[in-house]
Amino acid sequence: MRKSEKQEDVRFGKFGTVSFTKTTRVNDFIDYLENGKIMASQCKTCGQIFFPPRADCCQCLSSDMQWHEVTGTGKLVSFSELKFAPIGFDNDLPYSIALLDYGDFRVFGRIDSRLDTAEVKIGMAMVTVANTLANGQRNYIFKKA
Numbered sequence: 001m002r003k004s005e006k007q008e009d010v011r012f013g014k015f016g017t018v019s020f021t022k023t024t025r026v027n028d029f030i031d032y033l034e035n036g037k038i039m040a041s042q043c044k045t046c047g048q049i050f051f052p053p054r055a056d057c058c059q060c061l062s063s064d065m066q067w068h069e070v071t072g073t074g075k076l077v078s079f080s081e082l083k084f085a086p087i088g089f090d091n092d093l094p095y096s097i098a099l100l101d102y103g104d105f106r107v108f109g110r111i112d113s114r115l116d117t118a119e120v121k122i123g124m125a126m127v128t129v130a131n132t133l134a135n136g137q138r139n140y141i142f143k144k145a
Contacts (some may be wrong), residue, residue: 014138025055028067033138036130040105042068049105070107073125073145074100081117098142100126112141119144 011030029052032039041053045062051070056063079098089095096111098120107128111120125145132138 014136026053029053030138032067033130033140038070038107038128038130038140040068040070040107041065051105051107070102070128072102073127074102074107074142076120076122076124076126076142077101077106078122079111079120096120098126100128100142107142110139110141112143115144 009027011027012024014030015033026041029039039053040049040051041055042049042065043057043060043062044064044066046057046060048057048059049068050057053065053067055065057065077099079096081094081096083094085093085095095113096117098109098111100107100109109128111117111126112131126142127145128140129143130138131141
């Protein structure tokens, strides 16, 4: 490869059950997942935190963003067990999706499939952790704190 040729950054193709895009301005998200970290983005101008991470702030329209680690416990706001799924996710059924409130931001994702849904209660403390799927793809899941 010549120096003038730019190689396409396709790291985001490693995310999730089905990857819809390979290139995004927040591809570092995947590197963090591979290192066991869950990262949101935060606007350096107004302080707004975004998950999933964004490259641009919708509040003040700034592109001056930094990474913000999702740590500690979140409070379960809502969850639902899915019996039907879009193409590409049908082999995962049934699975549960949820929303965790971390105070300054919320995280949407899946509940760990090993957790008995009878134990899941609104308001319970949960953590967001990096996860590797059977096919080697990366994602994150919610576990009981």
